[in-house]
Amino acid sequence: MLKSNSRLFVLLGMLLALALVLSLALGPVSIALQNIANVLWRSLGFTVVSTPALEQAQLIISQVRLPRALLGLSVGAVLALSGVAMQGLFRNPLADPGLIGVSSGAALGAAVAIVGGALLGGIDEAWSPYILSLCAFAGGLVITALVYRLGRRDGQTHVATMLLAGIALAALAGAAIGLFTYLADDATLRTLTFWNLGSLNGASYARLWPLLLITMAVALWLPRRAKALNALLLGESEARHLGFAVEKLKRELVFCTALGVGAAVAAAGMIGFIGLVVPHVLRLAVGPDHRVLLPAAALVGASLLLFADLAARLTLAPAELPIGIVTALIGAPFFLYLLLKSRF
Template sequence: MSVPAVKRTILFSLGLLLLLATVLSLALGPVSIPFADAIGALLRPLTGWSVAPDTQLIVEHIRLPRTLMGILIGATLALTGAAMQGLFRNPLADPALIGVSSGAALGAAMVIVLGGVWLAALPAALTPYTQATGAFAGALLTTWLVYRLGSSAQGVSMASMLLAGVAIAALSAAVVGLLTYIADDAMLRALTFWNLGSLGAASYDRVGMLVLCCGPVWWRLPRQARALNALLLGESEARHLGVEVERVKRELVLLTALGVGAAVAAAGLIGFVGLVVPHLVRLMLGPDHRQLLPACMLLGAALLLLADVAARLLVAPAELPLGILTALLGAPFFIALLMRMQRRGGL
C-alpha cells in the first residue's frame, strides 16, 4: 500500500474511533443505555425511532451537549497544541507555554473570589456564565500581554514570547494561590472544580459559545498547514519560500488564545491533550501539517470523549474530575515517550 493510501486509512480509522467514542459517550454513565437506544434517541428527529421517554431525556438533554462539548474541546486543544509545537519548532510546546491556560484560570478565580458584589446585581440568567466570561477574558488579556512583551521593532521573537509566557504563568499561579488563601469554603469548592476540569457543566448554551469561538480556529489553523511546514525549516527559510512569517505568528497566537480560552472557559483546566495528541499523530502520520492538523482534531476529540466516559464510570455514581484523569494518563505516557525519544537520540 502506498504512503498516501496508508495516511488516508489512518485518517479514516481515526474518524471511526471518534464515531465509536461518540456512541460510548451517549450510552455509558451512571445510568447505562443500550447502544441501539442511544443511537435511536440521537436519530429520533430524523427516523422517528421510538425510545423510552427517560432514555430520550438523558440522551438529548444531558449526554448530547456533554458529548458535543467534549468533541469541540478535545479537537481544539489538540489542534492548537499541534500549531504551537509547529510554531515554536519544539515538541514540548503547548498552549500553556504562552500563558493562555493560566490566564483563563486567573480570570475565573477573580470572578469566583472577588465578584460577589457585582455578581449579585446581575440578572439570574447571566450568573452561570460569569466564570466562563472571566476565564475567556483572562485568556485573551494574558495572551495580548505575552504577545506585546515578545514584540519589538524587528518583529515577534518566539524566545521572548516563551519567556514572557513562563513569567506570566508563574505570576498568574501566584495570584490564584493568593485568591485561594482568602477564599471561603464555597469559593474553594468552585475554585477546585474549575482547576480540576470537567464536562459536567455542559449545556447547549456552552456548546453554542464553543462553536462561535472554535469555529474560526477550526477553519483557519488547517489553512496554515503549508506555512507551518515551512516554519519547521526556520524563519529565514520560510520567508524565502514566500511565507509572511510575522502575520502567521500573530494569527496562530491569536487563534490559539481564542480556542484555548473558550475551552478553559467552558470546562476548566484540562491538561496534556494539546501536548500528547500531536506526538501520537506524528508517530502515525509524520510531521506534515496537512495531515497532522486534521488527524489531531479527530484523535483529540475521541480521546477526550473516552477519558470523560472513564471519568463517569470509574467512581460511579460520583464523577472523577476530567483534568485529573487526563493528567494521570497523559503524564506517564509523555514520560515514556520522552525516554523513547532519548534512546533514539531525538532529544
C-alpha cells in the same frame, strides 16, 4: 495527500464515532444502542414508535449526554489543534498551548469571577456560569495579548522572548490565583479547586454553541496554513525565502490559539496534556507534515477527551472524577515512557 492517508482518517473517524456512541450509551443509566439510534432518528424528524424506555433515553441524551459529548469533542479537538499550532510556532515537539499564557490567564479570570463574586455578595445562580466563562475567556485573551506585546521588538515577533514573557506572566497569574485562593471561604475554595481540575459536568447548549463555533473556525482555518507551518519548521529565514509572511503567520497562530484555548478553558476548566500529548504522539506516528497532522490531531484529541470523560464518569460512579485528573494520569506516565525510551 488526503487520498494517500485515507485509511488513517477512516480509522480515526471510526474511533471518534465509537467514543461518541459510548459517551451517549454509558453512565449511571445505560442506554441500549437501539434506543440511541431511535433518539437520533427521531431528532432528524422521522417517526419512531414511542416506548417508556425511548422517552427516558430521549430525555437523558438530549438534555445531558449529547451536550456533554459535543462539549468534550469540541474541547479535545481545539486543544489538540492549538497544541499543533504552538509546536509548529516554537518548532518544538514539547511545546504546549499554555506557553503563551492563555491557560494561566483563563484560570486567573475564573478566580476573579468565583472569589470576587463571593466577596461582593454572590452572583445570581442563573448568570454565574456565563459570567465565569466570560471572565475566563477574557483573562486568557488579555494575558496572551500581553505576552505577544512583550515579544514584539523592532516590528518583529521574537519567539524566544515571547516564551520567556509567557513563563513570567504565567507565574504572575499563579501568584494572583494564590492570593484569591487565600481570600476564598470554604465553599468558594471548593468551587475554584474543582474548576481548576476541569470537568464537562453541567454542559448545556447555551455554553456549547460559542465554543463549537470557535472550534469549527479554528479547525477550518489552521489547515489552510499547513504549508506555511511546514515551511516554518525549516526556520523563519527559510520560510520567508519561500514566500510566506512569517510575521503575519505568527500573529495568526497566537490569536487562533488564544481564541481556541481560551474558549475551551472557559467552557470546561483547566484540562491538561491534551494539547501536549496528542500532537507529540502523532508527530511520532505520522510525521511532521501539518497537512496530515492537523486533521488527525483534531480527531484524536476529541476521541481522547471523550474516553477520558467516560473514565471520569464510570470509575467512581455515581461520583465523578475531575477530568483534568484523568488526562494527567494518562499523559504524565506516557511522557515518562517516551523519556525513558529515548534514553536507551
